[in-house]
Amino acid sequence: MTRAIVLQTIVTACALVPPCFYNLSKHAFLQLERITHDLYFKQLPRNLIRCAQSEYKIIRNIQRLLREQPDIVVRRTDKSKVFYIGKVDDFERKAQEYMLKTQAYVEVTNGRCPLADNLHAVQTLLDYLMAKNVITRKQHNKLLLNLNKLELGHYHGLPKSRKSGTPLQPIIASINAPATLVSKFLNDFLAPMFLQVARKITFINGIDVVRKLEKYVSDGRFKSATKFITADVTDLYTMIPRQGALETFARFCLKHSKRGKIGTFTIDHIMKMAHLILDTNTFIYNKKYYRQIRGSAMGSAFT
Template structure:
């Protein structure tokens, strides 16, 4: 946490009530101005009696030297979780369609793609290079994530998805990305850099949505160079 500077320590000030109120007010404004339907508003608004801040826990990376820890933010009852899920349902099919030829979801798919690729491109001079991106999910700029979604839609020529305008999708994305809070060991924290692992087009593998400031690409862990 100290290394990446991705989290702001809020001390003992619990931001939950404020986040619930801001989230519901934000959604109400979209409903009032007819940017989302009544049904969508009812689905996305927060029940303050059930809402909880996310909790941070850690999983060991047993396959890496020194057994580092991977931080996992569990936010199943987070005030923004329904917005996040809804946005993912809108954008995931679009992303999958665009990235179908460049995304590797697991090791089996990697082997299958390499086998197909090898029939044409694999030569004795081919060099396979594996890379490990350190702190990937805390290195992606928050606004860069919004920009990536914008470029994703622009690349598809879409101004809306399922009746929801691009501007509304981007505003909701920005709200979710910039309002990640969690509790750990007696203190509350706000994520001020990047966004939580597992959020929006960011699956539990190394092939999620990447941002380079100028476009959208699929991050992969294996690259082949040939000459």
């Protein structure tokens, strides 16, 4: 960071400080600027310089190795910032094993890219909702992605380094898929209601856990025989039967609706959007098209 950038940052920060604290904050920011300046121009000890040079050489050697070895792939691991280095063949083998085990995906064998069909399905539903005065023209246009950016989802697996055998967590990267904005819209629309309903049985963060545990104790429910149990569901996103999930979702919406509607949407409108999101969950992997027929995609806002 240059001195000019540091000074500009300090000036900007000072402008955001209330007038009553201006002198105090100005003094603090000037001290911060001086410390930053000293650290930036201070000569590093020789041992740190040698260490930095050694690590730089290691990084350059790794970069060269990766360029010269196309059969090596680097991926960020699931639920961590650690990187995993493995063989391309291993990743492909694990992906195929996962597909065979879960039976959640089928190959699209008609030779046609599903992108156009998915886009048509999205446009048809949005036209229908607008004709029913459920959404406005402005909302209709906002829920359609730019045609120049449209693309199918892409499958990639994130290594679960914390588990035996390092299985893959399947991710469908569908940020530019036709139904992506519809998925985000439905999630944003229903999330406040769901969070309110599930608040009593949901932990928001660590502090929330502590507070609920304290209440549990104060209510006299904490005993010497009390057990804390954790569970891990294997292949969560692909093990849930789709029809059962949709029926459960419909009952939830009906239970918390008012006269059969949530906002301007009837339960039927919401279910049509849910079906659309699930039915257009297609992606490309290894130059082949696939459609998910079981569970839901990990990477879609609604699911």
